[in-house]
Amino acid sequence: MTSTVPAPSTHPQARNSVRAGETPLAERSALQAVLLDMDGTLVDTEGFWWDAEVAVFADLGHVLDESWREVVVGGPMTRSAGYLIEATGADITLPEITVLLNDRFEARIDHGVPLMPGAARLLAELAAHSMPTALVSASHRRIIDRVLESLGPDKFTLTVAGDEVTRTKPHPDPYLHAAMRLGAAPVQCAVIEDTATGVAAAEAAGCRVVAVPSVAPIAPAFGRVVVGSLEEVDLAFLGTLITGMH
The missing domain is CATH 3.40.50.1000 (HAD superfamily/HAD-like)
Incomplete structure (x- = not known):
């Protein structure tokens, strides 16, 4: 190909x-x-990313639908975070959510x-x-x-x-x-x-x-x-x- x-x-x-x-x-x-x-x-760590997304959006007052997990898995953060912002209507920009997600994930893997x-x-x-x-x-x-x-x-x-x-x-x-x-x-x-x-x-x-x-x-x-x-x-x-x- x-x-x-x-x-x-x-x-x-x-x-x-x-x-x-x-x-x-x-x-x-x-x-x-x-x-x-x-x-x-x-x-x-795929589950870690989903946990981070769930936690970050919960802090913003939104609950993620489990069915969205297959949509966002494996893709770039710009795509997955952008999809979740649109799906939830969260009042946050893509650069802002990217920082929050990376911070949350990094804390999750702090001990390996x-x-x-x-x-x-x-x-x-x-x-x-x-x-x-x-x-x-x-x-x-x-x-x-x-x-x-x-x-x-x-x-x-x-x-x-x-x-x-x-x-x-x-x-x-x-x-x-x-x-x-x-x-x-x-x-x-x-x-x-x-x-x-x-x-x-x-x-x-x-x-x-x-x-x-x-x-x-x-x-x-x-x-x-x-x-x-x-x-x-x-x-x-x-x-x-x-x-x-x-």
């Missing part, structure tokens, strides 16, 4: 640190890089975040094999840096935050940006995502996708495999996802 989009942002805060002794791309298998979402994929089953093992395996690995999230940089304290910043060659690209998920820009920075072809990148929004972004970039649904179901499709948890995913599995398409 191809997609014509504006050139990805080269925001100065985007992190990139290639590990010493890394095997050149040409000497590896068809899998050139692994790109992973954060919330709900590597860390069990729980990793999803299989996440630590998978990240350790990718690092042990010097596989270029990027964390690609719609969350803001301030949140990513806090979560990295639990995940281990050394596990990632590159991290991309939602406020570091011109257009974040569901647009392909974050994944195109990550692939470009890693020197990898998107079609030879495996992406691991937990929401339809993230899957749409990865597939629009031309990447192969492993979906690990968190809040809402995701159907299998061409170039996409759906699994129950990261316990089912390892480097060999990701490699077959790429080679199986050729």
Whole structure:
């Protein structure tokens, strides 16, 4: 799948640190890089975001409908917060609610975040094999840096935050940006995502996708495999996802 989009942002805060002794791309298998979402994929925080949204809007005098949760999950804060402002009629601006939500979420993860089953093992395996690995999230940089304290910043060659690209998920820009920075072809990148929004972004970039649904179901499709948890995913599995398409 191809997609014509504006050139990805080269925001100065985007992190990139290639590990010493890394095997050149040409000497590896068809899998050139692994790109992973954060919330709900590597860390069990999708519920934390919803709790933060419920609490912040409660402070403003509004009750959120549980059915809205599937609408806002996995997307950029501008979209989810904007939707909730419109749905509730809350008298607050988008910049104001963004600060409140980030503050509430950051307080919630103050003592660390729980990793999803299989996440630590998978990240350790990718690092042990010097596989270029990027964390690609719609969350803001301030949140990513806090979560990295639990995940281990050394596990990632590159991290991309939602406020570091011109257009974040569901647009392909974050994944195109990550692939470009890693020197990898998107079609030879495996992406691991937990929401339809993230899957749409990865597939629009031309990447192969492993979906690990968190809040809402995701159907299998061409170039996409759906699994129950990261316990089912390892480097060999990701490699077959790429080679199986050729």
